[in-house]
Amino acid sequence: MVESIDESKNVELTDDNLEDDSKGQLIKKAGQLRDRRNELNQMASERASKRDELNAKTREKVDEAQEHREKRDELNEQVQEHKEQRNELNAKANELFDKVDDMKEDLELNEGKSADELKEEIEDLEFKQQTEVLSTDAERELIEKIETKREKLQDRKAKLDDTGDLEEIKQEAQEVRAEASEHHQKVTELADEAQEHHNQMIEAYREADDIRDEADEWHDKFVEAQEAADRHHEDFVRVQKRLREMDKEEEEERKDQRQAKKEQAQEEAEEIYQRFKEGETLDTEDLMKLQRAGKL
Numbered sequence: 001m002v003e004s005i006d007e008s009k010n011v012e013l014t015d016d017n018l019e020d021d022s023k024g025q026l027i028k029k030a031g032q033l034r035d036r037r038n039e040l041n042q043m044a045s046e047r048a049s050k051r052d053e054l055n056a057k058t059r060e061k062v063d064e065a066q067e068h069r070e071k072r073d074e075l076n077e078q079v080q081e082h083k084e085q086r087n088e089l090n091a092k093a094n095e096l097f098d099k100v101d102d103m104k105e106d107l108e109l110n111e112g113k114s115a116d117e118l119k120e121e122i123e124d125l126e127f128k129q130q131t132e133v134l135s136t137d138a139e140r141e142l143i144e145k146i147e148t149k150r151e152k153l154q155d156r157k158a159k160l161d162d163t164g165d166l167e168e169i170k171q172e173a174q175e176v177r178a179e180a181s182e183h184h185q186k187v188t189e190l191a192d193e194a195q196e197h198h199n200q201m202i203e204a205y206r207e208a209d210d211i212r213d214e215a216d217e218w219h220d221k222f223v224e225a226q227e228a229a230d231r232h233h234e235d236f237v238r239v240q241k242r243l244r245e246m247d248k249e250e251e252e253e254r255k256d257q258r259q260a261k262k263e264q265a266q267e268e269a270e271e272i273y274q275r276f277k278e279g280e281t282l283d284t285e286d287l288m289k290l291q292r293a294g295k296l
Contacts, residue, residue, distance in 0.1 A: 004221070005043070005228055011036045013235040018242045026239050026246070033236040040229035047222035054215035058208050065204035068197045075194035082186045089180035096173030103166045118153040122146055265292065 011032045021029065125146045134142065272286045282290070 023246050030239040033232050037229050037232035040225050044222050044225035047218050051215050051218040054211050058211045061204050061208035065201045068201035072194045072197040075190050079187055079190045082183045086180050086183035089176050093173050093177040096169055100170045118149055122149050
């Protein structure tokens with residue numbers, strides 16, 4: 001908090017002071033006004049320096065905030081670029097996986113049992129044939145089941161042999177999806193970094209506002225001190241003007257006194273001269289007066 005001016009130290013000047021105070025009192029008042037003016041000017045200068053220092057810090061914080069803003073915007077642009085690439089790759093991967101599904105449906109690979117399941121079932125049936133005592137009809141029925149499953153297994157194997165392109169497409173789809181995931185990871189990392197710069201930008205602007213508020217307070221106090229200094233200066237000038245007037249009045253008074261003395265001396269010399277013309281004897285002082293008056 002900036003301290004206010006101590007009003008008790010200010011010097012007051014009234015019109016009555018100018019009119020009624022003696023020359024000595026006014027000279028003392030002028031000295032007081034001058035000293036207080038200089039003190040206030042120094043105070044104003046110090047407050048202006050503090051204000052300027054804070055304004056410089058405000059600009060630094062604003063510049064810092066702007067740097068964070070630019071970095072944030074730059075990172076957000078990169079985020080957008082990676083998002084676009086991620087979305088494009090995901091769309092491509094989806095197309096490839098859809099193509100894989102379509103191929104599986106065409107080959108009917110999604111229907112029926114897998115080759116491994118068929119193999120396991122055939123092995124179970126063969127084990128039963130070898131280990132159990134069966135009737136002729138039951139064994140014939142079991143052999144037919146085994147043959148049927150072997151035919152299905154051969155058909156499944158044949159279809160799997162035709163899936164070379166499918167596996168390649170599936171591999172490509174997985175690779176594209178993996179690349180999309182890399183871009184998604186990049187999106188997350190860059191977005192977090194952009195958010196950090198955004199937070200730092202907000203903090204820098206907040207600090208700039210706080211410093212600016214303090215600078216404004218110092219400016220108000222600078223104005224207060226400067227206005228008080230200016231008032232003291234104006235009063236100092238008023239006193240100086242009055243002192244010059246008093247000097248002029250005194251000079252006029254001395255001039256009038258000299259003129260009055262001169263006129264008085266002339267009158268006295270004229271009187272002595274008349275006495276001299278009438279034959280009166282003059283003493284040395286009378287002769288000196290005649291001489292000073294130019295009568296001799």
